Amino acid sequence: MSELRVRADLAEVPAYKQGRSADAGDDRVIYKISSNENPYAPLPSVVDAVADALAGINRYPESAASALTARLAGRFGVAGEHLVFGAGSVEIVSQLMRATAGPGDEVLFAWRSFEAYPMLARAAGAVPVQVPLTADHRHDLPAMLAAITDRTRLVIVCNPNNPTGTTIGDAELRAFIDAVPPHLPVLIDEAYLHFNQRADSPAGIEYFRAYPNVVVAHTFSKAYGLAGVRVGYAIAPTTLAAAMRKVSVPFGVTSLAQVSAIASLDAEPELQERVDALVAERERVVSALTAAGWQLPETQTNFLWFPLGEHTADAMGVFDAHGLVVRGFPGEGLRATIAETEANDRLIAAATELRERELG
Template identity: 65%
Template sequence: MSELRLREDLSAIPDYKPGKATAHTAPEVPVYKVSSNENPYPPLPSVASAIADRITLVNRYPETAATALTSMLCARFDVTPANVVLGSGSVEVVSQLMRATAGEGDEVIFAWRSFEAYPMLVRAAGATPVAVALTTDHRHDLDAMREAITDRTRLIIVCNPNNPTGTTIGAEELTAFLDAVPGDITVVIDEAYVHFNERADSPSGIEYFRRYANVAVAHTFSKAYGLAGLRIGYAIAPERLANALRKVAIPFGVTDLAQAAAVASLHAEEELSARVADLVTERERVVAAFLAAGIALPETQANFVWVPFGDATTAAAELLERHGLLVRPFAGEGFRVTIAEREANDLLVALAPELAALVSPVSVAVA
């Protein structure tokens, strides 16, 4: 029997590993999934009501133009509908950007370590990923990324704040970088965690979209808005690029429920902002506990903390799992832990001294 013919280059794509959702702990030990950067809060009543109101319409296809949501985004960012493209989460929007700009023989540059899906999506688009190592303090090395540009470069991704390290870049360095990037290369600023970013000189992706004709911005409703399960994000891009994104987008990829929930979330911005503020406060409490325990951490401006434990990463993840905390380990590098419900954060704080006893991590700059 003949084997099916598949794309040979797919063998180079590693499987995406979602955050761990089960643990082998004692039955009486509560389990907290802090591996996927999910918002711990349930939907606001107004958002839940908006979703419920649309349940009876799921037999119909969603409105592709997403008129109500697009109108709100246009008003918020002072752009036109021609600049707004929706996707099933910002990851799908980034995939659209890759497929619209790069193909066989082309290159896509991104920092590494950064969002785990980037190299997979680049390979799936048929292009070549170019991963540029982070600096020793776990930040984007924009100088090295600039030097990596070749005549094959079609897209550059700047993840700010960066996932999984939580580190950020400043406006001055981003401006210098964009001034040096050829105008025919698209630069996407992935701001999935922008709502948690309190850095004073942090660049606004939308402002850079206005200033540079080759800049696009990717946003999501999964993190701060807590709609990860509904899958909705969007890009704001130059009109010609936005048209290209629509050509590679999945038809009807953003459900009616997701659109309704996003609209309701934007209306409930004040309530959601209070939740974000609480998570930032919790983040600072966790960071302070780790520092007090002697664990050096890089800056984080996201809803998670990156702990650079090197060879002790697996042991640390196993220790935390035994106590009911499921983190995201990257063997030999470090682990990422989401700022979650207070009970999970309390447990993480309590375990900081035990973690510190495992290893003396390499000291990094703390912003």
């Protein structure tokens, strides 16, 4: 019997691995702090809006997402034609890669960064070019500039960076984009924008206005707590936006996702209170870990990066023993989300134990 044929290059594409579930198999309360999810349940007003929309789920969603487009266009002062929607910002990144790159083309980004970047590039048929981070786990922008070739079709800057939490300042990003050839699209991925309190943090929307080749990606999954309904969006130049729509999945943003996003924009002051609480918890945890002897990379996100290298697997065992599911990157480190207060207390305890075992 002959073997069914698939694309040979897909052998180089790793499958995306979701953080494992918080199923302890015993009576312990397990906290899943591996996926950077917002620990708060949806606001009642958002739940009510979704409930009201359930009666219409026998109909296809509106592909143009007109109501959500109007809200975001007004918020950012852009024309609706600049807005593109997808099932989370990861799908926005995928659209942009498929709209700009093909076989033999290169997609350039820092590494380690969002783990979906290389697999999405390969899925588009392109070659991922991964530029190592600096010793302090930040984007090496001069090295990224040096890595641009005539085959480069897209450059991605993840700010703040996932999984390290580190950021780029306004002056260094401006110098970088000034030096990028103007025909080359630059994506500023701002999935963790709301948690970024760096004083000189660049605002992606301002770069979109200032540069003809800048695209900005946002998501409702993190600060807004809508990870389960999947809605993200790009603010892009007209030509790129039109190309992204051509490669998007039809009806990819469901009616419930659109309703959830609008209701969340309506409830933004309440959501900001939750963001503020998570940032306060982040600072509490960082202070406690610093007192315990840790010198972790800067974080302006809702997670921490532990650069543990060869000790990563052993360290994950310690977190597991404390009832915490974390995200490990073998041989590099692990990422832990700032979550419920009890989970954060356990995070402090587990990390303190690691220091005592000299695994950190």
